[in-house]
Amino acid sequence: MFPPFTLRYVRFPDRLRAECQPTPVERPRLVAFNRPLAEELGFDLDVYDPDRATQALAGNVVPEGAEPVALAYAGHQFGNFVPQLGDGRAVLLGEVTDHAGRVRDLQLKGSGRTPFSRGGDGRAPLGPVLREYLVSEAMHALGVPTTRALAAVTTGERVYRRVPEPGAVLTRVAASHLRVGTFQYVAARGDSEGLKLLADETIARHYPHLLGPDGAEREEGERYLALLEAVVERQAQLVARWMGVGFIHGVMNTDNATVSGETLDYGPCAFMDAYDPRSVFSSxxxxxxxxxxxxxxxxxxxxxxxxxxxxxxxxxQRERAIERATVALEAFGERYEAARLAVMRSKLGLETAEQGDAALIDELLDAMQAGQADFTLAFRRLADALEGAEGEASLAELFGEREALDAWLPRWRERLGCEEADEAALARRLRAVNPAVIPRNHRVAEAIAAAEEDDFGPFESLLAAITRPFEASAGEVDYTRPPQDDEKVLRTFCGT
Structure with a gap:
């Protein structure tokens, strides 16, 4: 059933990874399987056997051709450097090449102890597994670069965190698991050979254009400076997209910062409800x-x-290297602002660029903060406001204090006059970029609570809704609705 594995990382020196078999679990049960993603990855679903798939996705049986390894990395955690972290509860099965010719990692997360576990149990509770499944698939549907969720399997065992919880294993798909922390691991050890190996693998896998036209290589120093510049650009684009959907990662340690530009690790993450730029959810x-x-x-x-x-x-020459790297780093601010402006312009229905656009965007955000308006719905209902007084009233009802909104709306309508589109076209444009549905904290919490009681219906319903984020909810549950005061979830938790 599994596509052929390429085992690129296994060919790396032993000091960069550790061979490690997943630990079998007692009673595995497949509770979620992403068939569209499996097809994209080249799985042969004509011979799909649920029982065999469950055993492989739980880690009880290693798929043919896979050679599981745990990856070494370091990282700054909340600003403090830890020279050795590594996959303490995950193994990389190997890489596969999807139908588009892209190399993708397949990793089991929660698959047991590894040499990097540092005393941990190597397991994952069901709640964080389902949270990552839901939020990563929502991010993909929203067009944000992200790792993906292929499957979730319950283990039939209990995991002990704050309280005993059901255990689970997530199968995660990534462009790669190369992180800033991976580079820090070799740099901290003075491993020049390992550093060059990682840099060359990153270029070959994620930035092949840096090899130059027709494969003619650049001078090495220029190539690695260009790698830094490319990663700066990808991260600027990524964070701008996070900001555009109100996403808060929650644990932006360097071991969670990918060099591919994908969102990695959905531990204590959350989406804002009411707009507050100081929002923090991570416990x-x-x-x-x-x-x-x-x-x-x-x-x-x-x-x-x-x-x-x-x-x-x-x-x-170290001083010259610092000077050149500093120039690349200082470009981040400009690149981020350009990416943010592009994201936010589209959320206002703007395809052209005018001098006052940045101020127009910030004025709306200030109005939302003053009125404690819901971030997602305020942007979504801009389309309604174009369609008449009733629609404008539906937007205004989100604002507890609407004076700033009333002052902003005429300026926005005047700016829309510069667009070559009528109001109907503008409304369609707005609804195509501003989601109606996000994985709100209270809905995710409800789905997890039900699943912990062996009811996966709420999880499946929420998954169906968040993977069609631009469609208004039409089912029994209104997934567009913000939480009531007694439903708000103000703290999210890691699974470690």
Whole structure:
């Protein structure tokens, strides 16, 4: 059933990974399987056997051709450097090539202890597995670069965190699991050979254009500087898209910052309800380091740590390497602002660019903050406001204080006059980019609570809704509705 594995990472030196078999579980049960993604990856679903699939996706049986390894990496966790982290509860089965010719990692998360477990049990509770499944698939549907969820399997065992919880294993798909922390791991050990191996693998896998036209290689230093510049650009684009959907990662440590530009690790993540740039949901982010408004600055900080690892590759003269890397890093602010402006322009229905657009965007956000308006619905109902007084009233009812909104709406309508589109076309444009449905914290919590009682109906219903985010909910549950005061979930938790 599984497509052929290529085992690129297994060919790396032993010091970069550890061979490690998944630990079998007692009573595996497949509770979610992403068939469209499986087809995209090249799984042969004509011979799909649920029982065999369950055993493989639980880690009880290693698929033919796979050679499981746990990956080594380091990382800054809340600003503090830890020289060795690594996959403490995950194994990479190997890589497959999908129908589009892209190499993709298949990883089992929650599959038992590894040499990097540092005393942990290597397991994952069901709640975080379902949260990652839901949020990563929602992010994909929203067009945000992300790892994907292929399957979730319950283990029939209990995992002990704050309280005993059902255990589960997630099969995660990624462009790669190469992280800023992977580079920090080799750099901290003075491993120049390992550093060059990682940089060359990153270029070959994610930035092949850096090899130059017709495969003619650039000078090495130029190539690695170009790699830094490319990763800076991808991270700027990624964080701008997070900000555009009100997403808060919650744990932007360097070991969770990918060099591919994908969102990785959905531990204590959340989507905002009422707009507040200082929003923090992660239970472990006590000082708000990773608050919504701080995400761009933290991304740049993480990129600076990445740049530090590349200095010896960029130039033999350290001072010159620092100077060149600094120029690349300082470009992040401009690149992020350009990406953010593009994202937010589209959310206002704007395809052209005018001088005052940034101010128009910020004025709406200020009005939303003053009125405690729901971030997702306020943008969604801009389309309604174009269609008449009733639609404008539906937008205004989101604002507890609407004076700033009333002042903003005429300026927005005047700006729309510069667009070559009528109101109906503008409304369609707005609804195509502003989601009606996101995986709101209270809905995710409801789905997890039901699943922990062996009822996966709410999870399946929510999954169906969030993977069609631009369609208004028409079922029994209104997934567009923000939480009532007694439904709000203000803290999210890691699964470790």
């Amino acid at each position: 472990i982010d006590e000082r708000g380091r990773y608050a919504y408004v701080n995400q761009p600055a933290i991304a740049q900080w993480n990129l600076a740590r990445f740049a530090e690892t590349l200095l010896e590759l960029i130039d033999d």
